[in-house]
Amino acid sequence: MDVVTLPGLTDYREGWDLQRRTHESVRGGAPGVTYLLEHDGVYTAGRRTRRDEYPTDGTEVVDVDRGGKITWHGPGQIVAYPIVALRSPVDVVRYVRTLEEAVMDVCATLGLATVRVDGRSGVWFAADGASARRERKVCAIGARVAKGVTMHGLALNCDPDLTAFDTIVPCGIADADVTSLSVEAGRPVTVEEARPLLASALVEHLAPLVTELTVTDQDTRPPSTTAAVG
Numbered sequence: 001m002d003v004v005t006l007p008g009l010t011d012y013r014e015g016w017d018l019q020r021r022t023h024e025s026v027r028g029g030a031p032g033v034t035y036l037l038e039h040d041g042v043y044t045a046g047r048r049t050r051r052d053e054y055p056t057d058g059t060e061v062v063d064v065d066r067g068g069k070i071t072w073h074g075p076g077q078i079v080a081y082p083i084v085a086l087r088s089p090v091d092v093v094r095y096v097r098t099l100e101e102a103v104m105d106v107c108a109t110l111g112l113a114t115v116r117v118d119g120r121s122g123v124w125f126a127a128d129g130a131s132a133r134r135e136r137k138v139c140a141i142g143a144r145v146a147k148g149v150t151m152h153g154l155a156l157n158c159d160p161d162l163t164a165f166d167t168i169v170p171c172g173i174a175d176a177d178v179t180s181l182s183v184e185a186g187r188p189v190t191v192e193e194a195r196p197l198l199a200s201a202l203v204e205h206l207a208p209l210v211t212e213l214t215v216t217d218q219d220t221r222p223p224s225t226t227a228a229v230g
Contacts (some may be wrong), residue, residue: 001084001210003199006037009075012062015039019151022083026149032084032210034153034202036195041074041164046142055167066142066152070168076160076180078191078198081153087211090148096121096141098209099154102201103139106156109197112184114138117176123156124176125184136179156198158182158191 006015015037026032043061045054046068053070054061061070073079086095100116103123107114115126123139144151157180165178181189 001032001034001082001203001206003034003036003203005195005199006035008038009040010037012039012042012044012073015079015081016062016064019081019083023146023149023151026083026085027147029212031212032082034080034082034084034199034206036199037079037081038075038077038191039073039079041072043070043072043168045070053168057167059167064152066144068140068142071140071142071155072164072168073155074160074164076158076191078156078158078195079153080156080198080202082150082202082206084206084210085149085212086145086209088148090145092143092145095145095150095209096143098205099141099143099202100139102198102205103154103156105201105205106194106197107138107181110181110185110189110194112181120176125179133177135176136184137176138179138181138184156181156194158189158194 015035018035022033022035043055043059044064045061046064046066048067049069082099100121100123104114107123112125114123117124117135121141122137125136125138127133127135139154139156141154142152157178159180159182162178162180162183181194
């Protein structure tokens with residue numbers, strides 16, 4: 001699996017089109033690829049988003065074909081789109097857990113202890129009763145698997161403007177907060193610092209799950225499946 005970093009800021013729709021074209025190539029037998037990028041500021045809504053969860057100020061929202069609800073992408077946040085063929089039998093839950101493990105390794109390398117939260121995907125910092133801080137999500141995950149090939153992926157907050165989340169209920173979760181690596185580390189953690197760590201972790205953790213497709217494989221792969229953003 002190759003890891004490709006896109007320079008600058010990528011328009012969300014252009015990135016989505018790149019995903020679709022790459023998905024078709026991987027379904028045709030091309031090697032998998034993971035794109036690492038930053039988007040221009042944008043809200044995206046997965047298939048489970050209710051209309052009353054959209055921003056109330058008229059901000060544009062892009063409706064997408066991943067699982068989960070509404071979230072934000074923008075500068076200071078690494079977005080990773082693995083477009084890879086999963087080994088049979090396809091296990092979407094295992095795939096999502098593997099993405100979580102990769103991000104948790106990145107956080108550990110930075111000296112940050114993260115957790116999973118029961119019933120919620122993504123990577124979290126535990127609630128801190130001493131300071132009355134609630135559970136805080138640092139990485140959201142939302143995936144789609146069509147014919148055994150993945151799309152969409154994860155969004156890891158490095159040093160974004162977190163006020164962008166104030167006009168929505170991120171991922172439909174009202175009883176928790178959103179945080180960043182910089183907030184939790186107490187120092188600036190930039191995209192440039194975290195990106196190579198994430199690239200290495202994804203290559204390592206995804207390797208046991210990834211295969212390459214043949215024409216015969218394409219005819220027998222399961223239909224589309226989505227996994228929630230969390």
